[in-house]
Amino acid sequence: MNTIQLIINGLGTGAFYASIAVGFSLVWGVLNVINMVHGSLVVLGAFLGFFFWKITGLNPVFSVPFVAVSTFLIGATLQSVFINKVVSAPVLTTLTLTFGLDLILYNVMTVYFTASIRRVTTSYGNIDLGSAVVPIDRLYVAIFALLITGILYLVLRMTSIGRAIVAVRMDKTAAALMGIWVKSVYAITFGIGAMMAGVAGAVSTLIYPVTTGLSGAFLLKAFIVCVIGGLGSIPGALFGGLLLGVIESFAGYAIGPQNSLTLALAIMLFVLLVKPTGLMGVKGFD
Amino acid sequence: MKFRSLAILILWALALLSVSLLQNNYAMRTATMIAMFSTLAYSWNFIGGLAGYPSFSTAAFFGLGCYVGALGQVHGLSIPSAWFLAVIVVGAFSAAIGGILLRLRGHYFAVGSIAIVELCRLLITSIPGLTGGGSGLNVPLVRWSPDAVGLLFLVVMVTLFIMVGLVTQVVQRSRLGFGLRCINQNEDAAEMVGINTTAYKIVAYVLSAIFCGAVGAAYASWTGYIDPNEAFNSLMSIKVPVMALLGGAGTLLGPAVGSVIFILLEEVAWSNFLEWNHAIVGLVVVVLVFCLPNGLLRLNFSNILTLKPARRIWERV
Numbered sequence: 001m002n003t004i005q006l007i008i009n010g011l012g013t014g015a016f017y018a019s020i021a022v023g024f025s026l027v028w029g030v031l032n033v034i035n036m037v038h039g040s041l042v043v044l045g046a047f048l049g050f051f052f053w054k055i056t057g058l059n060p061v062f063s064v065p066f067v068a069v070s071t072f073l074i075g076a077t078l079q080s081v082f083i084n085k086v087v088s089a090p091v092l093t094t095l096t097l098t099f100g101l102d103l104i105l106y107n108v109m110t111v112y113f114t115a116s117i118r119r120v121t122t123s124y125g126n127i128d129l130g131s132a133v134v135p136i137d138r139l140y141v142a143i144f145a146l147l148i149t150g151i152l153y154l155v156l157r158m159t160s161i162g163r164a165i166v167a168v169r170m171d172k173t174a175a176a177l178m179g180i181w182v183k184s185v186y187a188i189t190f191g192i193g194a195m196m197a198g199v200a201g202a203v204s205t206l207i208y209p210v211t212t213g214l215s216g217a218f219l220l221k222a223f224i225v226c227v228i229g230g231l232g233s234i235p236g237a238l239f240g241g242l243l244l245g246v247i248e249s250f251a252g253y254a255i256g257p258q259n260s261l262t263l264a265l266a267i268m269l270f271v272l273l274v275k276p277t278g279l280m281g282v283k284g285f286d
Numbered sequence: 287m288k289f290r291s292l293a294i295l296i297l298w299a300l301a302l303l304s305v306s307l308l309q310n311n312y313a314m315r316t317a318t319m320i321a322m323f324s325t326l327a328y329s330w331n332f333i334g335g336l337a338g339y340p341s342f343s344t345a346a347f348f349g350l351g352c353y354v355g356a357l358g359q360v361h362g363l364s365i366p367s368a369w370f371l372a373v374i375v376v377g378a379f380s381a382a383i384g385g386i387l388l389r390l391r392g393h394y395f396a397v398g399s400i401a402i403v404e405l406c407r408l409l410i411t412s413i414p415g416l417t418g419g420g421s422g423l424n425v426p427l428v429r430w431s432p433d434a435v436g437l438l439f440l441v442v443m444v445t446l447f448i449m450v451g452l453v454t455q456v457v458q459r460s461r462l463g464f465g466l467r468c469i470n471q472n473e474d475a476a477e478m479v480g481i482n483t484t485a486y487k488i489v490a491y492v493l494s495a496i497f498c499g500a501v502g503a504a505y506a507s508w509t510g511y512i513d514p515n516e517a518f519n520s521l522m523s524i525k526v527p528v529m530a531l532l533g534g535a536g537t538l539l540g541p542a543v544g545s546v547i548f549i550l551l552e553e554v555a556w557s558n559f560l561e562w563n564h565a566i567v568g569l570v571v572v573v574l575v576f577c578l579p580n581g582l583l584r585l586n587f588s589n590i591l592t593l594k595p596a597r598r599i600w601e602r603v
Contacts, residue, residue, distance in 0.1 A: 028393070032393070034393055034396060034397065082572065085576060086575060086576075086579075089579075090338075090340065090392070091340045091392050091393045091396050092334065092338075092340035092396070092527065092531075093575055093579070095340065095342075095396055096524060096527065096528060096531070096571055096574075096575060097571065097572065097575045099524050099568075099571065100567070100568040100569070100570070100571025100572045100575070101568060101572065102568070103521075103564045103565060103567055103568030103571070104564075104565045104568035104569065104572075106564060107561075107562060107563075107564035107565035107568065108565065110564075111561050111562070216520070220404060223397060223400070223401070227394075227397060258408075258411070258412060259408075259412055261408060262405065262408040262409060262412060265401050265404055265405045265408065266405065268401055269386075269398060269401055269402075269405070272390060272394055272397070272398050272401075273386055273389070273390075276390060276394045
């Protein structure tokens with residue numbers, strides 16, 4: 001067993017999982033909405049990245065500005081037109097609504113892009129570290145995932161809109177009294193969540209196939225990372241993502257890739273049970 | 287009042303049965319599906335409607351019922367004993383899972399209940415020696431004429447529907463139903479006045495599971511083939527609550543009304559817009575959430591006439 005190789009693989013996929021989960025976690029933490037559309041937004045980003053590559057022949061990474069703007073707008077529109085109407089409703093209503101929206105988006109994508117599996121073909125080769133091999137396309141994805149996660153972290157900490165989002169997450173009534181327009185913060189937050197999903201999706205085309213069939217799997221990863229890492233903090237999502245990546249990597253080697261997801265789900269249920277706020281969760285965000 | 291609802295329910299069940307007189311296989315199949323989904327919607331109503339817990343684990347119980355019933359039949363049990371076994375196993379499973387999951391509330395409970403469906407699907411897929419894995423499992427068919435088999439399963443599903451309707455009636459009028467409604471409104475207060483909330487919730491969860499298990503087992507015998515993706519379909523976990531909400535969650539007739547409308551809409555969607563059937567389900571959900579937040583049976587017609595926006599049920603508290 002090549003431990004170093006397994007750790008490298010795990011951290012690579014883990015960074016990608018983290019970049020999917022931060023947007024999901026942000027929306028959950030701020031709006032108190034479980035966003036079932038998230039997986040389909042990742043797939044939408046992947047399609048946009050794929051078509052960019054197909055048309056221009058450039059690395060899908062370069063499609064990021066365009067994908068970011070379009071998915072942000074889609075997310076902000078979804079929030080202000082639909083989700084905002086029920087944002088204070090119980091989880092049953094909000095989860096059902098986002099699931100319904102997900103069914104529509106998924107169906108539209110399946111009809112327009114067809115269900116056939118597409119791939120971005122690249123030939124970047126590998127970096128040989130002697131005891132382990134790092135494929136360069138995976139390295140790209142991991143670095144990019146960490147980069148966007150880091151940027152989001154800085155945006156939330158440094159900018160005034162970021163501070164407003166954090167304020168609404170902590171106490172929306174108090175935030176409103178301080179002159180923050182909660183409605184627009186909600187729309188921007190949902191837009192950022194969608195943007196993170198879209199951008200992660202666009203970059204994921206380097207290593208994952210592009211198909212609507214993956215939307216459920218991406219959503220499930222976001223769930224698991226969010227619960228394991230803990231809600232309400234970006235470091236939590238990053239930690240959860242990397243942990244999930246490494247667990248899956250080792251479990252895939254030891255008990256087979258098909259069982260590694262089962263193990264991840266079992267771990268998630270266990271964490272829900274013993275520490276619902278997550279391993280790095282902050283109290284008060286539940 | 288309550289007896290009137292019960293009478294309507296029984297008349298409705300008889301109407302479903304009388305579809306068999308039409309001698310039309312498609313109508314029979316649709317009636318069976320309506321009875322089946324009504325039963326599932328009533329089962330969900332115990333935990334989701336009465337206790338107000340956002341449970342999305344219907345598909346886990348249904349799928350487990352499918353597999354236990356099918357495996358029982360494959361290993362030589364008679365059909366009734368295989369179904370009975372399915373009910374017992376699913377009941378025990380839900381009591382165990384409920385003891386764990388029902389300690390969570392709100393979003394965490396919802397996420398946990400979704401995870402249970404995925405976990406069951408993956409576990410069943412990962413033991414191909416027993417369950418046939420991803421390639422599914424063939425269930426011995428009932429060796430009657432096709433028409434007789436169709437009638438048999440219509441009768442079975444309608445019987446389950448009547449049973450779950452009666453149990454709903456009994457529960458609603460009992461101490462249990464009262465306690466569950468208290469939990470729905472304010473769980474901490476319910477606990478303060480001496481309701482054993484844990485026990486009540488677990489009983490509601492088990493009640494919501496056993497009928498799903500029975501329906502699952504009957505469904506497996508009906509179709510003769512099951513596979514993990516169909517049995518543990520998370521779309522079902524969302525469709526069933528939507529049906530109950532469409533009619534009016536927590537009411538006595540709501541789940542029945544909701545499931546009829548939903549199934550008929552779905553049939554129209556399947557036959558006319560095959561490509562778009564997911565989107566149409568999604569559209570129904572969106573319309574439901576915005577226009578009928580409290581369900582059809584709680585519609586206030588005077589509000590519609592005066593164009594007042596409907597007061598959503600969560601705003602009452």
